[in-house]
Amino acid sequence: MLDAKIPEGNLNSKWTDYKGHCKLVNPANKRRLEVIIVGTGLAGASAAASLGELGYKVKAFCFQDSPRRAHSIAAQGGINAAKNYQNDGDSIFRLFYDTIKGGDYRSREGNVHRLAEVSANIIDQCVAQGVPFAREYGGLLSNRSFGGVQVQRTFYAAGQTGQQLLIGAYQALERQVALGNVAMYSRHEMLDVVLIDGKTRGIICRNLITGELERHFGHAVLLCTGGYGNVFYLSTNAMGCNVTAAWKAHKKGAYFGNPCFTQIHPTCIPVSGEYQSKLTLMSESLRNDGRIWVPKKQNDARKPNDIPEDERDYYLERRYPAFGNLVPRDVASRAAKERCDAGYGVGSSKQAVYLDYADAIQRYGKIEAGKQGIHNPSSEQIKQLGDEVVKEKYGNLFDMYEKITGENPYEVPMRIYPAVHYTMGGLWVDYELQTTVPGLYCLGEANFSDHGANRLGASALMQGLADGYFVIPYTIGNYLADEIRTKEIPTTHPEFEETEKTVAARIEKLMSIKGNETVESLHKRLGKIMWDKCGMARNAAGLKEAIEEIRALKKEFWSNVKIPGSIDEFNPELDKAGRVADFIELGELMCIDALERNESCGGHFREEYQTEDGEAKRDDENYMYVSAWEYKADEQWDLHKEELKYDVVHPTQRSYK
Template sequence: MSKLDSKIPEGALEQKWEKYKSSVALVNPANKRSLEVLVVGSGLAGASAAATLAEMGYKVKCFCFQDSARRAHSIAAQGGINAAKNYQNDGDSTYRLFYDTIKGGDYRAREANVYRLASVSANIIDQCVASGVPLAREYGGMLSNRSFGGTQVQRTFYAAGQTGQQLLLGAYSGLQRQVGLGTVEMMSRHEMLDIVNIDGKCRGIIARDLISGKLERHFGHAVLLCTGGYGNVFYLSTNAMGSNVTAAWKAHKKGAFFGNPCFTQIHPTCIPVSGDHQSKLTLMSESLRNDGRIWVPKKQGDTRKANEIPEEERDYYLERRYPAFGNLVPRDVASRAAKERCDAGYGVGTSKMAVYLDFKSAIARYGHTKAVTQGIHNPTAEQLKDFGKQVVEEKYGNLFEMYEQITGENPYQLPMRIYPAVHYTMGGLWVDYNLMTTVPGLYALGEANFSDHGANRLGASALMQGLADGYFVIPYTIGAYLSKEISTKAISTDHEAFVKAEKDAQAIIDRLFAIKGTKSVDHFHKKLGKIMWDKCGMARNEKGLKEAIAEIRALRDEFWKDVRVLGSPNELNPELEKAGRVADFLELGELMCIDALNRSESCGGHFREESQTEEGEALRKDDEFAYVAAWENKGDNNYEIHKEELKFEVIKISQRSYK
């Protein structure tokens, strides 16, 4: 306990952040010019942080492994971004967004952080619109909103099904502006391989230039890890192929505690796996649940085509089980319900591991509305369908196209087949209120930290958190640290700590090449993914988790004896990049299982089969587990747990219900 100080400011919840902002130490402009900040990652959190810190006057270097900052995986977020603007006049407020997020996270997040997130949410929308992000608008010229899961208001802003793309390109343009001004040095095709600590503080990183293969040393007065989540530990996920845990994991091994590693989000609506060749899974945005209805046949093992099953023989199980929220229950609830139906033999499609997401009623409903607005009072069935299709196309066109490209089926005619898939990780590096990890000077932002989503993230909240951390939180909180560093001169990268860190990174690369084994990196990654999905996926139990730990250890040993990495270290070598990342996943996977084993309650996305209500809902054990599990790496794959107790001073903690 003693090692964790969350540094939550005193005072009433609503005033904590305001008071903090007006009392936090500042750094004057002249001093900012001599303070260097390294930002690792260029997604929403990284790009917005790098640009904003540079605008403020800090010297910034930003790193990404892709060929351009614009390609970070935030770009793939589809549905939207939440903000408590209450433009719809439907009763939204900062408090409601805060409340929905805490409840959605199944009471496993910090009140103070979440309240701050909710209170800066409106500023994010203002900032994005000012920087030219073309969010969807109504005919009156005002911004449009839609609903997302786990809420009863419309607070989600969007840009068709490409909200992440538009927000990231907005943040990227701000970043490129600073690059043009010479205040940010952009290091694309660079991968961070380690952090460098000097006298107990993080003072830089070791990065590999992915083209030349050369290891580089970079000094910074502070280092920001904005490196996203670790869903790719499951091999198949909605993450990009390159998304990895290496930066966070290396930091963890150098002293940064890892918070709630087992909290994984399995997204309910993804295109199902079609074969062994599959390399990744594709999400169908949660926004589709605004208009799509989820169902399976009432009869087990029904082999009829979807269109041949009459209305009365369909089980709209979410509407049946959760009448108050219906198809818009939170993701963890929707995912488990789909798994329950498929496990019970009601699944559809060739694999029987899928459920339908059907737009027939929406097409009919929109068809009527559009016919009326067009002044057509006796529309034909064809006209209705056409009109309805037009409206649905305008809302979700790109998603429907994507679905058709991948599956070869037309979702305007047949319902989509969907199944849950790994999507996001709520766990991540433990950070205090300042977003600082347990290593002084090392921060974690966005999905890379553990802080705001508890045990389950609500839809459209990842974009909100990434930009909140980068645009509005770190620019203040970093001052608390850097104001004390103004007399620290830049440390030479010839310092022994840099030399040693580079040597260690080189040793790992040399070791990988020296194995000269027989199996590809993907072989091991797929095996690890299967263990994780089967035993640390949507449902977990003690026996399975114990088996998984043993299996991962064995697989890790095999990897270090038999992996084959071809080519040389001094060139562009994608296999080497993958090998380093999978080596880290092989350690992280074990810690995730250890954490899942320790937490013998169910909460949010973490479902322990031993802990459920009679109706099969997740059963929390608040007296035992109302804490953040922050794991310290003790070396040689040994871990020690530290607990940060969660205090709920404003919200009354209760069993979550969406019925």
């Protein structure tokens, strides 16, 4: 059994006790300790800024041209915090409980409680940095609801919350760059971790402009490199999102936790054709006011506005009256798939359902007319006033929809379908966010820790910033306090040399194949295997097939991939090839993990394990553990288990009815 090093004692005091007793590093020593941070999204930028402020010597790396472009920027809806500003019964315990339940009882109580505790500090910190959250007329902060929750605890900045939070963290990071505490390396990709005597001592990275390999020393390395949703090819991730840094760490000894736990987001714009390169999310916040439906008749070819009210099936409201359209993401996604598979899907592909704003526009229009003292408003007036309110709340999302589809969502219901969005799995970390390799930490979406088998909306931003601003500044000191006698190790050390050689050899191997299949086409094929057999629904037979197909694809990749250009130049196809090669290996592990977990929980839905009405059926007796996979050799992994203990919450069948 793996030990997560969760502090003893009462759940409410674990984190306080930890902070009171962890080792500290004095300011003079901090100046001599170097920390490498890979990735500059919410977790990476907030960690780099906070550690720089503390006085550590920080080096931060990102593959984008600027740290401000990390994909946290695309998060739309909001960030949760247990502030209870709405006086609606929220508390740290409620946020903790909702997150544990939302994660279908596959996350750690200790971690999640800490997350809920620091959530309020995050909002304070962001406001102090100048993050322009939405406000009410009295000048105080506004909140809205998100899925799987019955209180209003989500803070937001229109549909651009991730952008505003990231810019806040980015500015804090740039301030530390200006002060000389952080050195920033943009357009750099980490390609391996350097271990010396069993401890992490640096990284090998590639300058993406010149193609040169570089060695960097650090007393500790933090991977803040995001999720691996792009293993499915089509996802809501940015084109550059990849698993490479985490995967290299995995192959150097870091266990991979719950790789099969992926989140399929219910409200994305459906695929339109073969050329599709990515999918666009329509924020979960739209489910606050929008209603989801399909026609009651199969293969109904009528236009949505021609289908009368009593011939529409608002299936979420029908199946889950207590939470209605605001059920958690895994539940909403499966319900959409169920309707489409049964022949009720809409649009040309029949792989879509409607997200309708007509009712909300009417409701808001009438309220607005009342506010303005318009008696007996005409239906045009109501529509116009309602449109204005909806535009203020969701305007940028509606514009985005119209740009992509060419349809006006104020007039016609939006068509949506589930798409890969987030990965709850990631590198296994203990309570201190340290992986199984000493000195190697993992923060944010890249780790597996807080969301169990399903993440609730508006919790990713919360976790990324919690890890970076409020957790790692304490936990890293506990490790570095014992490193104050370690002098900077010159990068001419044989381990640096050896690791760089391995990295260079792999790149040369990739370039020497000169086959016939483009990287893109191989990636697409991997994505199709993963989506068909390890996607929203999985079964043992399909997973076994997928493992064989992925192994065959790997052979084909390494014998037939075609990469243009050369090594020593700006060569995005080469960058992509390295990432796809890693995705292929990860895909295999995801299928192995999904096959091993003979239960359904959260986003992991094994068709063999469901209740009579099609809900996920957990097996707490046999699977109440975190699967942590240790890489042994090519296509070989050992499974380690971390038992999950629930001292406070009593796991039950999750119900949103």
